[in-house]
Amino acid sequence: MxxxxxxxxxxxxxxxxxxxxxxxxxxxxxxxxxxxxxxxxxxxxxxxxxxxxxxxxxxxxxxxxxxxxxxxxxxxxxxxxxxxxxxxxxxxxxxxxxxxxxxxxxxxxxxxxxxxxxxxxxxxxxxxxxxxxxxxxxxxxxxxxxxxxxxxxxxxxxxxxxxxxxxxxxxxxxxxxxxxxxxxxxxxxxxxxxxxxxxxxxxGAKPTGPAGPRHHPFPGTAFFQAAPSSPVITAMGRRLLAEGCGEYAVGPGPRWGDADRRSYARWQRKLGFRGADADGWPGAASWNALKVPHTP
Missing domain, CATH: 3.40.80.10 (Peptidoglycan recognition protein-like)
Structure with a gap:
């Protein structure tokens, strides 16, 4: 989606x-x-x-x-x-x-x-x-x-x-x-x-034309539910802000928190998800659509 x-x-x-x-x-x-x-x-x-x-x-x-x-x-x-x-x-x-x-x-x-x-x-x-x-x-x-x-x-x-x-x-x-x-x-x-x-x-092969930006693969819902501290979270938050879905008073930062979940829920609703599908926990479809830049 x-x-x-x-x-x-x-x-x-x-x-x-x-x-x-x-x-x-x-x-x-x-x-x-x-x-x-x-x-x-x-x-x-x-x-x-x-x-x-x-x-x-x-x-x-x-x-x-x-x-x-x-x-x-x-x-x-x-x-x-x-x-x-x-x-x-x-x-x-x-x-x-x-x-x-x-x-x-x-x-x-x-x-x-x-x-x-x-x-x-x-x-x-x-x-x-x-x-x-x-x-x-x-x-x-x-x-x-x-x-x-x-x-x-x-x-x-x-x-x-x-x-x-x-x-x-x-x-x-x-x-x-x-x-x-x-x-x-x-x-x-x-x-x-x-x-x-x-x-x-x-x-499975590289595109024949110019290479596009590298995006971070979906790390799995369990990654977020463990409340990680990671540069992936910061990169995700910046993408959410760019999409007009950020609900951050300060940040975003590397530690997953309530502001990240609220922001991600707004992104899911923007994509058309509703109910339990827009609970703020990232899934593969919404994550791939967000195109979070790859982080080392």
Whole structure:
């Protein structure tokens, strides 16, 4: 779970992964935010367009159509591997889906596949995926015959890995539309477990572009519950202040205390956590989203 990337950070993350990024004119202001929130985000959803041709597919995903206003995703991945940005904010791509899948993705707690979805747009109990997922539409007719060139699959892998790196996610934060709702088949032509394997291997390697800042790995909730004195706590507090969540009269300092817990609870609420999930004790998802700088 994390705050959506700004337009500049999204472009930088994609290019750092070695992708050719094409900014469709007007994409930075193209969104459906008036229809509802975008964020906190939990992951990336992969689709196929059911169209042919880069130009026509990009135009459709930017504008939408009479039954579904655009943008229909955040980026279109063409057959040549180029990534065309078309939306910045809420996009009409995911629709309603299964809350069990959302929790499994947010927690990155599933095995090879998320739990089978039992919900769809309009069903009782469905949750709105347009709030919580970035969307990549891949140019493919989705008929099982239209080929997936190696360059396109490589771009799906790289683009997904770019967002995972930016948010501190693993490959389990990347799902297909068919894994979200029981009424979709996309993407058709490759398997999502196979794609997640590719993404996981890429995340295990260094990015092909400029190296990003080093972030301190999540030390575990027990670390904080032991009331440690550590430069990690100071670095965390400074990040909380930078995010507008600090409740420090003095500091922050190296000793974990009530002010740190109150500040961290504000951060969790900012990310969208509620109740027991916003109790001020750091968890892996919120910690990765905070991006605490590495300390020696």
């Amino acid at each position: 994390a705050t959506p990337l700004t337009a500049d950070r999204l472009v930088a993350a994609l290019r750092a992964e070695g992708l050719t990024v094409v900014e469709r004119p007007g994409w930075r202001g193209n969104h459906r935010n008036r229809a509802g929130a975008f964020g906190p985000v939990h992951g990336v959803m992969v689709h196929h367009t059911v169209t042919s041709g880069t130009e026509a597919s990009v135009d459709l995903c930017f504008r939408g159509h009479a039954a579904l206003p655009g943008p229909l995703c955040h980026a279109v991945i063409a057959k040549d591997g180029s990534v065309h940005l078309v939306g910045n904010g809420r996009a009409n791509h995911a629709g309603g889906g299964d809350p069990r899948v959302l929790r499994a993705v947010a927690d990155e707690s599933y095995g090879t596949r998320p739990p089978p979805p039992g919900h769809h747009q309009g069903s009782s109990g469905a949750v709105d995926g347009n709030i919580h997922f970035y969307g990549f539409e891949c140019v493919n007719r989705g008929d099982g015959k239209d080929p997936w060139p190696a360059a396109q699959l490589d771009a799906v892998e790289r683009a997904s890995a770019a967002l995972c790196r930016a948010h501190g996610w693993t490959a389990k934060s990347v799902i297909g539309h068919l894994e979200w709702t029981d009424r979709k088949i996309d993407p058709r032509g490759f398997t999502m477990p196979g794609m997640r394997d590719r993404i996981a291997r890429r995340l």
